[in-house]
Amino acid sequence: MLEVAGLSAVEERTYRLLVAAVEADVSHLGDLLGMDVTDVEETLRSMRDKGLVRLVAPEGRRYAPVPPEIALGASLLRQRQSLDRARMFVDQLSAEYRGNIRRFDSRELVELVPTRDAIRERLIYLQDNARDEVVCFCRVGPVVLTAQENDAEPAALARGVSYRVIYERAHLEEPGMQSNVAYGIKLGEQARAVPHLPVRITVVDREVALLPLIQDSGVAEPTAALIRDSTLLDAILALFGAYWARAIPLRVLDDGALSMEAMPPLDSDDLFLLSLLVTGVPDKSIASQLGISQRTVQRRISHIMEAAGVQTRMQLAWHAAREQWL
Template sequence: MLGAIGLDERQESTYRALVAVGASDVVDLAHRLALPEPDTEEALRRLERQGLAAQSSSGTGRWVAASPAVALGALLTQHRHELERAELTAVLLAEEYRAEATEPAVHDLVEVVTGASAVAHRFFQLQLSATEEVRALVTAKPTAVNWIDHEAEARAADRGVAYRVVIEREVLSLPAAMTELATVLGRHERVRTTERVPTKLVIADRSLAMVPLTCRGTEPTALVVHASGLLDSLTGLFEAVWREGLPLRLGTDGTVTEGELPGPDTTDLEILSLLLAGMTDASVAKQLDLGLRTVQRRVRGLMELGGVTTRLQLGWHAYEKGWVARERQT
């Protein structure tokens, strides 16, 4: 848990043990940690350099832990400042890059990535760079590169990044497909199936896309497309395929089924009524004793059910479908 501020596993366990006992010599602490005494002493020396431990002023060879509130707080502040400086540097570099490419040449709008590891790494980066939504088309054709990176997908989903994926129906028959689909549906990702997907495709937000360049007898190659008319066309392709797909749903028994989404339930209607009354997502979550992400997930589900892309459209659709009643004018 403390790796984010520079402590390795041994240092963290040593510090935790020292906090628990208050003070200890190397022999007792090594016995408690089941570590060799030299390793324990080395961990203590490193903690000392980071201000987390000190030798007792009594000169008895005992070590004491520094106050977590003070010592860890200082390290957290230091690392927070380092992250802020890194973020500032990233912003400055991005501005410098844009200044040098205010009118990018055609070759600057696309990148050609060659090699299985390079394509996989770029795909991993693309998903981690997303802040709002990742859209993907997945074919059943095997390739040398796995175009579904589950680690990156899980990490992005944990940050609140929405996923919309269309898969070829043949994918459902692949080994372990149902288990993997149950996992992604359990993370409230939206998945649809269709008979044929025209190409593998991944789009991060509205800024980047990846498509494979398949050539027989050559190593895996992919095209990375930056914001441009080409990216708009790829986005339009995805949306067209998405509209034709049938949604996959995760049943209460953990099975994956294909078919139209059910209508809104009571909780959905309560959320919708409160939103239309002008409450924020956070206020709705508090009012109904739900998690914020649960509210946002249900709103996305209502938008999908209504076939709309904005909350304003969802409001009109809700009135048209009778999900909520219009207030009478007095």
């Protein structure tokens, strides 16, 4: 076991005996090891050179072990540092190799995953090894893994991985889906919804995407493509970003139910404020017409923007028009 620290098998046995005995003479060690005294002395000299033992009674040729944290700690630290440097070098070589081979072999960019079981295993594996973020398109009629079966997501969320998921509305109407999505949101998932999604997608760490190639969940054996870092992956990420920007945020109500509305219903004052805002009326004039302070106007606008899931007033106006609030 201690060969990683530079000990031979005989040296490890001798060191373990000394640790158990605290100290021992050469003759006694020879008896315990079943070795000739001359061979024991040679082993102990080697161990002294490595800083593993010390001579405590020269006349009696008695030896004691150097404490393990001193004798072995520094050596193991050096070994670990060497391994870390070697691992970094291997990672660099691997990245260089992948970058070069992709120019010659398209299979390094797109790998076919030919069966339902293989797709399922790869989907779970990707989530289990995610470091930063997972983004998904969840269409109606899952091919290999339902949301309820996806135990990898709660575990990933627990270790700090971000999830952004866009659900097709018809998928949210399936039995048990709304409570499942609400549970995911409580764990930290960012969820949005759109009327329709073009494909199913899972992208992990912006490095690899899993894309089923056949949409019909009733086929005997679906096939998926595993797409690695490439302009094709860039296009998939751009598609996700475009849908995410226009999707409606999902939230969990106080009673635990899932809300699929873009925001809570606006009262008449908020609708009036919004109508003035989108027609370009300044905040000061809005405050005057509503009989409130300009600061209150700005606070109410910020609240509406936050509920609508937008960042700017221009986005709020576009969102209000799309949702036919006015």
